Amino acid sequence: MTDPLRISATYRLRVAAPDATHRAQQLALEQSIEMLATSVNDPHVLDTMVARVDNVATDGDGTHTARLALSAETIGDDAGQLMNMLFGNASLQPDVELIDVEVPAVLAGVWGGPNHGIGGMRRYTGALERPLTCTALKPIGSTIESLVHLCSVFSDAGIDVVKDDHGWANQRSAPFAERVRACQKAITRSNAARDRCTLYAPSLYGHFDEMRAQIELARREGVRLVLIAPMVCGVATLVALKREFQDMMFIAHPSLGGLRIAPEALFGKLFRLFGADAVIFPNHGGRFAYPREVCRAIARHNTQPWHDLKPTMPTPAGGMSVERAAGIVGEYGRDSMLLVGGALLSAREQLAARSTEFVNAVAMAAEAVTA
Amino acid sequence: MTDPLRISATYRLRVAAPDATHRAQQLALEQSIEMLATSVNDPHVLDTMVARVDNVATDGDGTHTARLALSAETIGDDAGQLMNMLFGNASLQPDVELIDVEVPAVLAGVWGGPNHGIGGMRRYTGALERPLTCTALKPIGSTIESLVHLCSVFSDAGIDVVKDDHGWANQRSAPFAERVRACQKAITRSNAARDRCTLYAPSLYGHFDEMRAQIELARREGVRLVLIAPMVCGVATLVALKREFQDMMFIAHPSLGGLRIAPEALFGKLFRLFGADAVIFPNHGGRFAYPREVCRAIARHNTQPWHDLKPTMPTPAGGMSVERAAGIVGEYGRDSMLLVGGALLSAREQLAARSTEFVNAVAMAAEAVTA
Structure with a gap:
């Protein structure tokens, strides 16, 4: 008690x-x-x-x-x-x-926790049963044309969430407003041809008032999901934004979260408590050194019953690959979102094929899990 | 270069x-x-x-x-x-x-760094030559009557800055608006009888919009200095506030600053860069474990020429005592502010006498340094 x-x-x-x-x-x-x-x-x-x-x-x-x-x-x-x-x-x-x-x-x-959580991530994307797929728009410094191309390829391949790298702010090469308009437009166009919905998640920057203006702009363009780094902007900013924009969903990025606070507590519980619908965390075996049990505990804390809070979508990331997708699904189960970023882009000319491979690998692994 | x-x-x-x-x-x-x-x-x-x-x-x-x-x-x-x-x-x-x-x-x-920095801290308080003295309103949970009493005693004793503990937010026992009104009023009354000025620094909480409203309220009451924890609220919030309120001064609190970022860089440089007029840091030999050289480097980075940024007032704190005041002045010199909190309050009935002792110890040590 x-x-x-x-x-x-x-x-x-x-x-x-x-x-x-x-x-x-x-x-x-x-x-x-x-x-x-x-x-x-x-x-x-x-x-x-x-x-x-x-x-x-x-x-x-x-x-x-x-x-x-x-x-x-x-x-x-x-x-x-x-x-x-x-x-x-x-x-x-x-x-x-x-x-x-x-x-x-x-x-x-x-x-009050997430506005929508796992249920919302499923409803908004239409991915009702399987783990979700996610990738990132890289590298910062790219032209908007290049980002639009990536959005189309990823969305056509059926990836559920295409998010900005958390390094995107308001760089001159692709200012926030232009970037969001162009990327969401590319994704809307791709979605129109299908029965499911890829979500674009732009990266918020600055303080509460700036982020509020960014969300208002993005919503007008049809954006329903945003990326936020609560340890950079302050956790009170996340709380205030998710309260003000109740139709929006928030992916929490772990940037600057490497305090001596256990990742299970910070990424597993506190980010959920403050309103993250999905939480990105460094998966074991990638570029980051969290042990497997820590990663599992984060996912467990995100999803298990806790007061009346909606569950949050655990999003393992950080040096993940298409080859590892089946293993990750096996480990985290259906209530998860797999984030593969740089590994898709390293396919270069085969980007579309590799993206499709990613989507299919997750779908197949999901069937094996539910079987 | x-x-x-x-x-x-x-x-x-x-x-x-x-x-x-x-x-x-x-x-x-x-x-x-x-x-x-x-x-x-x-x-x-x-x-x-x-x-x-x-x-x-x-x-x-x-x-x-x-x-x-x-x-x-x-x-x-x-x-x-x-x-x-x-x-x-x-x-x-x-x-x-x-x-x-x-x-x-x-x-x-x-x-752009501090709005006012060391020069402003000196002009606003009238302490033109010597190190400044600072103490804290404790404990959270106190009644407003009790805080008003502390403000009067500290201010009558001639302490330059009386700040809220960073644990003060909007607790029911002393809500922000009432607390700020009552404390500033007590200090204004004490200042009226003297030729120098004690500054009250209330603690800001929440996100940018909330902090902006807090500053507006506090300014109307005559407050010119506030306490902010940039790693809790986000550094962009500090930048935006110091830009919007150019007549205000900001003391940065180190709360949640224990990342693997060297204190010399975070408290010495980055907080100054983003606009702190004074920076509190855990002094060696107190409740915190920074070595002496780290503390000296923080103070050096706060005060030495750096681009066109005004110098920031180094504020050693954390388990300091009146007995140590002379030593601290000897170490950091005149461009510093000494923060003694709990050690004053432990004098209980002798609070006024101990506060005066603190003020005198710093003044005497300052003469020894300049002599």
Whole structure:
């Protein structure tokens, strides 16, 4: 059971065994009132605001796990303030990692999770049963003509989501407004000839007001899905955008997410909580070093029942290939989206054929999984 | 000389010696086009957008230093996009740290640095020669009456800056609007009796639009200085706010800044570049583990000439005490602001006396430094 007034946060402490309990108590003060409890006069502050150490345990590897109960009242409904309380100052102390978080139902309701989640990703694309396919528009610096060509090839091949690389902002070579208009137009044209729908996801940049204007522009062009990096723009910006644009879907990019916050907690839970419909994470065996179990835990946290939050589409990525598609489907199952980017583009003149191969590999692997 | 079209970024690589050059080349692709250069057709992309490896050197400790030249054209003038290009995906790869950054003059001009910087902190407070003193309103959860009392005591004692803890958002116990009105009023009353000016710095929360409304409210009450955590709200938000409110000053809080980005680069340079007038950083010997040389480098980067950017006020903090004040002044010199928070409050009934002691200790130490 979750205490309705407390957030449960679990930390790994890398300290000597005799210091573990004291370190946990220090952490509880650091992540709540930022001062000694003995200097506090107000009993309300002591009872309600100070984080409570619920448990300290020593693990097999000699590190310690400390479970703290943070006061929900310290958060004031702000997503950024949750990050402050979970790991703000602790991020500056190298002996501590945040490894898990659980929020009370009332805070889950405050942020509310994805607008649409996996169900929406399926409805909008028409891919009702199988894993989704996703690729990226690369490289930044390309001309709009080149991007339009890529959009047509990918969409004609039946890839479900074509997203901007997160490196796309408002570069002179392809300014946001022109890029979005041209890419969405190419994809709309390709969609018209078919019974399914490829979605184009432009990359948002800047602050809340700029992103809001970008979404308004993109929606007018028919865009229903956008890419956002919550650790770059701030998690409160994601929350505010998904609230304001309830018909839109948001793919969260992990950029700048390499804090000492466990990927299972950040990409598995927090991004879902704040409203990501799909979450990109570095898959094992690619360019990034997350172990397989971490990746599986991210996907599990994205999809399993959690308060009343819709499930979020897990999107393994990062150096993936068409050859690995069947294995990835076998691992994550139907409720996943496979993102293969650079590996498609390396086919050069065979881009269309390789894209079709990707789509077919996922569809075939999905049948094997459901069989 | 800085290449006018390139950003120089220096990384530490923790790889085996034979792999260092290859790893640097991989990093150059990851932090620019996110694909293999051999898959790129467009010569403009290859020449202009791909990051260039300028130098790879092996250091005494067996790690390697790689200096990359990132394309300024990939940034599109957006501060968040600079973070993406400097360390977005790299943050997810544990073998790499960002240790230094230099931007061309054109980008320094784009972001422009502090509105006022050290000079403004001095003019607004009237503390023209000596280091400034700063303390924090704690703990979160306090009543407004209690905060008003603290403001009066601190201000009467002559402390230059009284800031909210960064844990203050919009908690029910002291909602932002009421808190700011009451605290600024108490400080204005205290200022009226003197020839110098204590500044109150409320803590901003949420996204750009919310912060803008908070600043507008605070300005109407006479506030001229605010606290912001750029890694929580997004660096682009800081840039936009300091542009819109040119009479305001911004103290940057390091919350969530514990990425594998060297504090010298993040707190020393990037926060200054994006517009912080003062930068709080964890001082050595307190609750945080930065070595003395790192802290000195942060202060040096804040204050030394850099393009046309105003200097930023270095603000050592984190478990500091009145007893240490003279030593801190000796170390950082006159262009610094000393932040002592919890240690003042631990004086309890002697709060006013201890606050005066803090102010006097800094003033006396400053005379010793200039003598």
